[in-house]
Amino acid sequence: MADVKLVNISKDYDQKVRKKKQPTKKAVEDINFVIPSGSFTVIVGPSGCGKSTTLRMIAGLEAVTEGEVWIGDRIVNDVKPGDRNIAMVFQNYALYPTMTVYKNISFGLENIGVPKKEIDARVQQVATLVNLSAYLDRKPHQLSGGQRQRVALARAIVKRPDLYIFDEPLSNLDAKLRAEMRNELINMHKELQTTFIYVTHDQVEAMSMADQIILLNEGNVMQIGSPMELYHRPQNIFVATFMGTPAMNILPVTEVISLVHQTVKPGESIGYRPEKARLSEQPNDDFFWVKSEIVTTELLGSETLYRVKNKFGEQHVKLTEPFISTARDVYVFVKHEDLYFFDENGERLEGVNTHEHHQQYALR
Amino acid sequence: MKKSLKGVEYSLLAIVMLLIAFPFLWMLSASFQTYIEIIATPPTWFPSSFDLSNFMAAWQSGPFLTYTMNSVVTTFVVLVLQFITMIPAAYAFARLEFKGKNICWSITIICLMIPMQLIFLPNYLLFSQWGMIDTYWPLILPFATSAFGIFMLRQSFKQIPEEIIESARLDNASEWKIIRTIFIPVAKPTIITVLLFTFISRWNDYFWPLVMTTAEDARTLPMGVALLRTTDAGVPWNEVMAANVILVIPILIVYFIAQDKIIKAFTYTGIK
Amino acid sequence: MSTINNMPSANVAPRVRQRKWQQALVPYALIFPAMLVFGLFFIAPLVFMGILSFSKWNLISDDIPWVGFANYQALLQDAVFLEALTNTLMYTAIYVIAIVGISIPLGVWLNKNTLIHRIAQAAIFSPHVISLVSVAMIWMFIMDPTNGVLNVVVSWFGAEGIGWLTNPQIALYSLIIVTVWKGVGYYTIIVIAALAAVPKTLYEAAALDRASAWRTFTRITVPAITPTIYFVIIINIINAIQTFETINIMTQGGPINSTTTLVYYIYEEGFLNFDIGPASAAGMILLGILMILTYFYFRLLGRKVQYEQ
Numbered sequence: 049m050a051d052v053k054l055v056n057i058s059k060d061y062d063q064k065v066r067k068k069k070q071p072t073k074k075a076v077e078d079i080n081f082v083i084p085s086g087s088f089t090v091i092v093g094p095s096g097c098g099k100s101t102t103l104r105m106i107a108g109l110e111a112v113t114e115g116e117v118w119i120g121d122r123i124v125n126d127v128k129p130g131d132r133n134i135a136m137v138f139q140n141y142a143l144y145p146t147m148t149v150y151k152n153i154s155f156g157l158e159n160i161g162v163p164k165k166e167i168d169a170r171v172q173q174v175a176t177l178v179n180l181s182a183y184l185d186r187k188p189h190q191l192s193g194g195q196r197q198r199v200a201l202a203r204a205i206v207k208r209p210d211l212y213i214f215d216e217p218l219s220n221l222d223a224k225l226r227a228e229m230r231n232e233l234i235n236m237h238k239e240l241q242t243t244f245i246y247v248t249h250d251q252v253e254a255m256s257m258a259d260q261i262i263l264l265n266e267g268n269v270m271q272i273g274s275p276m277e278l279y280h281r282p283q284n285i286f287v288a289t290f291m292g293t294p295a296m297n298i299l300p301v302t303e304v305i306s307l308v309h310q311t312v313k314p315g316e317s318i319g320y321r322p323e324k325a326r327l328s329e330q331p332n333d334d335f336f337w338v339k340s341e342i343v344t345t346e347l348l349g350s351e352t353l354y355r356v357k358n359k360f361g362e363q364h365v366k367l368t369e370p371f372i373s374t375a376r377d378v379y380v381f382v383k384h385e386d387l388y389f390f391d392e393n394g395e396r397l398e399g400v401n402t403h404e405h406h407q408q409y410a411l412r
Numbered sequence: 413m414k415k416s417l418k419g420v421e422y423s424l425l426a427i428v429m430l431l432i433a434f435p436f437l438w439m440l441s442a443s444f445q446t447y448i449e450i451i452a453t454p455p456t457w458f459p460s461s462f463d464l465s466n467f468m469a470a471w472q473s474g475p476f477l478t479y480t481m482n483s484v485v486t487t488f489v490v491l492v493l494q495f496i497t498m499i500p501a502a503y504a505f506a507r508l509e510f511k512g513k514n515i516c517w518s519i520t521i522i523c524l525m526i527p528m529q530l531i532f533l534p535n536y537l538l539f540s541q542w543g544m545i546d547t548y549w550p551l552i553l554p555f556a557t558s559a560f561g562i563f564m565l566r567q568s569f570k571q572i573p574e575e576i577i578e579s580a581r582l583d584n585a586s587e588w589k590i591i592r593t594i595f596i597p598v599a600k601p602t603i604i605t606v607l608l609f610t611f612i613s614r615w616n617d618y619f620w621p622l623v624m625t626t627a628e629d630a631r632t633l634p635m636g637v638a639l640l641r642t643t644d645a646g647v648p649w650n651e652v653m654a655a656n657v658i659l660v661i662p663i664l665i666v667y668f669i670a671q672d673k674i675i676k677a678f679t680y681t682g683i684k
Numbered sequence: 685m686s687t688i689n690n691m692p693s694a695n696v697a698p699r700v701r702q703r704k705w706q707q708a709l710v711p712y713a714l715i716f717p718a719m720l721v722f723g724l725f726f727i728a729p730l731v732f733m734g735i736l737s738f739s740k741w742n743l744i745s746d747d748i749p750w751v752g753f754a755n756y757q758a759l760l761q762d763a764v765f766l767e768a769l770t771n772t773l774m775y776t777a778i779y780v781i782a783i784v785g786i787s788i789p790l791g792v793w794l795n796k797n798t799l800i801h802r803i804a805q806a807a808i809f810s811p812h813v814i815s816l817v818s819v820a821m822i823w824m825f826i827m828d829p830t831n832g833v834l835n836v837v838v839s840w841f842g843a844e845g846i847g848w849l850t851n852p853q854i855a856l857y858s859l860i861i862v863t864v865w866k867g868v869g870y871y872t873i874i875v876i877a878a879l880a881a882v883p884k885t886l887y888e889a890a891a892l893d894r895a896s897a898w899r900t901f902t903r904i905t906v907p908a909i910t911p912t913i914y915f916v917i918i919i920n921i922i923n924a925i926q927t928f929e930t931i932n933i934m935t936q937g938g939p940i941n942s943t944t945t946l947v948y949y950i951y952e953e954g955f956l957n958f959d960i961g962p963a964s965a966a967g968m969i970l971l972g973i974l975m976i977l978t979y980f981y982f983r984l985l986g987r988k989v990q991y992e993q
Contacts (some may be wrong), residue, residue, distance in 0.1 A: 109578045130584035142575035146597035155593075158581030207583075425804055428790070432808050435822045438833060442825065446700035453831050456878040462775065497721065500714035510711035516719055518923040525978045527926040530967055531949045534729035534736065554725035554855055557718040587710065605852070618714040618929050623955060641821060649825050658816040667813045671806050674813065675873055 050120025052083040057115035059101050075101045086238045088244045090258035096266040099301040103247045126275040135204030139216040140197045141186040150184040153202050174206045194225050213247040251291050285394035294322050297363035319388035327371040328379045335381035443654035450650045478629045486551040496559035502565030521576035524559035532623045550624035561606040568602040589661035617677040754964035768949035776924040782864045783920050791875025795847035808869030816929035823862045824934050852942035858931050871916050878912035918981045946970050
């Protein structure tokens with residue numbers, strides 16, 4: 049059991065590869081973070097943000113251009129992937145196509161010379177754990193997507209690694225199976241009590257599974273923290289709009305606006321989450337309000353999603369009770385403590401909203 | 413209307429098949445005919461008896477056992493050597509990065525395109541310089557690897573997803589083990605294809621042994637058969653055809669057993 | 685304390701470096717056997733041939749006298765060489781047209797998955813696996829002037845017997861018939877494979893648009909298999925240029941050089957007459973032709989490879 053630590057990590061593909069992937073920028077630039085031992089850390093970000101590159105550098109599948117990768121108390125930059133005691137689950141499962149399920153699971157153990165008897169015992173045990181006992185003689189192409197996924201998991205678990213690495217492992221599954229597997233992974237993490245590093249582009253996965261999220265964009269760390277921290281206290285517009293669906297509404301300010309606690313200058317922005325806003329036929333000066341009109345209404349069952357238009361542009365409002373009105377003009381209003389403010393660079397202006405006083409979401 | 417169209421199609425099919433099959437059938441028929449029957453006009457369509465005397469005569473007209481041995485040995489050794497040399501090279505070209513890779517790959521492609529008919533002369537001079545004419549060496553060494561095989565195998569190695577290899581690396585597998593347990597099994601159909609291709613082209617080859625051998629006991633089966641036509645006293649077609657039956661039948665049997673694979677093998681070479 | 689801490693790293697570093705150095709050699713070790721074969725028996729002979737083409741070597745003396753372009757000049761004045769060049773051109777052109785002209789319609793016709801069609805496919809392919817030696821000898825027998833079957837068939841139509849391999853006007857065409865018989869099945873199968881890759885929906889759309897069979901063929905089938913047609917053309921040009929076995933067995937380049945092709949000329953000059961210089965020069969000319977063709981071949985292939993990625 050060991051912390052994983054990235055110190056000033058950069059990755060620059062050589063010219064040839066770069067042309068294809070990233071024309072000008074480094075894939076990853078000067079990244080620093082710690083993944084505490086035993087945590088379930090999700091690295092999340094839009095595609096091309098460098099999350100897979102980061103993960104692959106931790107696994108040793110990609111050379112580090114600059115900086116140090118620490119696993120426990122050793123720098124592993126030059127340690128071969130096989131010697132890092134890491135197990136990895138890939139997006140396409142990467143099962144060995146010509147080997148049976150049993151062979152797939154036992155392959156890694158055979159390579160490090162575990163005695164046959166022990167291999168068999170461990171394979172059987174893991175197969176039971178992931179419900180694959182009946183399929184040990186099958187080849188991967190005879191299995192369903194979910195079963196293949198479980199073989200990939202079994203192959204990881206059987207090695208008893210210090211560190212599990214998941215590279216978008218659920219994106220090839222259908223929605224229902226994905227939700228199931230999310231739960232299974234959370235349970236697995238609880239049982240194994242080992243560090244999980246999980247890469248995804250899906251913020252819902254990040255929110256529901258992580259106890260630490262590392263949000264990347266264009267090769268840089270945007271924010272590190274617990275899901276609730278990122279949701280409630282985003283450090284910039286990117287984080288604010290990336291976490292949560294629908295995304296936080298960002299209202300660009302073009303003239304000075306005076307609110308109860310502060311004034312907002314042109315160039316800055318105001319943000320509010322769709323689920324924190326309400327609609328009314330009357331303005332109400334106890335709140336921040338904007339005169340708007342409703343563009344579209346989407347009934348989602350338990351909620352209703354409105355698209356509204358006003359002088360700031362278009363925004364989303366999500367209500368649990370449908371808002372029924374015949375009036376042409378409606379008013380969007382938001383509690384002052386639910387507002388976020390961002391400076392002209394998109395960084396959040398601290399200390400102006402009551403969420404600062406909310407409980408601190410510490411790491412486990 | 414529909415029915416008659418089908419009738420026309422089937423008769424056309426029959427004609428095409430006959431055009432293809434006739435030379436074979438004619439060879440077979442001639443191989444059983446007596447000399448009298450062979451030189452008769454109009455020709456004898458069906459032999460009067462099916463005895464094997466022509467085959468015996470053909471077989472005994474030269475050291476055919478030696479020819480056969482030479483063919484078997486050289487073909488077999490070439491197959492083994494190709495298996496050994498092709499796979500590592502294809503793996504390196506498909507999966508590893510190294511300086512000079514592009515040049516080496518270009519050389520491979522050039523060798524893929526060069527016909528042996530172009531370079532036989534310098535090769536002959538080389539082998540005669542080394543005193544290797546009339547040995548197995550000139551029939552084996554130039555074919556010890558196959559540019560075509562490397563080309564095909566590289567293609568199929570490239571299709572193996574990178575993640576599978578990375579998985580294996582994380583599973584502590586050595587490069588050699590990765591080749592052995594992942595690449596070779598995945599590429600097995602391609603390997604069989606290439607080796608079948610090599611087998612047929614080596615077994616059938618006439619040109620190279622013609623150039624590289626002068627002594628009778630260094631020759632291969634196709635050469636031995638071809639030599640039968642150069643008898644002074646008129647060509648004994650019945651015996652010549654019997655010899656050809658001996659040459660053709662094994663390949664035809666292999667062909668009809670592994671027909672799917674062979675057709676795939678040859679078409680694949682065409683498509684890719 | 686610090687010295688103790690430094691000790692292991694000082695020991696480890698060179699070993700790691702050594703391992704890296706060894707790993708850098710692995711790719712070269714893997715390609716070495718293949719490259720050795722290519723170098724010794726393909727590339728070196730090519731270079732050697734280039735050198736010989738500028739010399740007049742008698743195979744015995746130690747020094748190789750340089751003659752510059754004399755061999756090439758001599759070739760251009762050698763009537764046999766020029767005839768070989770024309771023969772090669774004629775042979776190649778007619779052979780390729782015949783192969784393409786037969787294999788495409790045959791492929792379209794046989795592109796059905798019924799048992800009888802599959803048997804037909806297997807049958808027409810079968811000559812391709814047979815040794816050219818046998819093919820040549822069977823056809824020699826069939827084309828035999830006195831009691832060959834072909835002349836019997838000709839006589840059924842009331843015509844005179846034809847000197848298939850003895851008439852200088854005809855021999856080259858007879859050889860083409862033989863190689864077409866051997867090769868056409870193979871290319872038919874290739875056309876069928878290409879046809880199988882054409883999406884069925886295209887034909888369904890055409891049927892819905894009430895396209896006639898002919899328009900479906902010209903507007904959908906032909907464009908879809910055009911890359912394959914190019915491929916078949918170029919491969920067959922290269923194959924035709926290499927033809928040797930049939931000539932050697934059936935005609936030996938005769939009668940009166942009417943079937944002497946470039947390859948056969950090189951064989952006769954270099955191997956039978958041991959005129960190494962002129963043969964090498966002819967070889968270099970052939971190499972030039974092949975290189976131009978290969979260039980076009982890879983232009984086409986390159987397009988396909990890009991498509992793949």
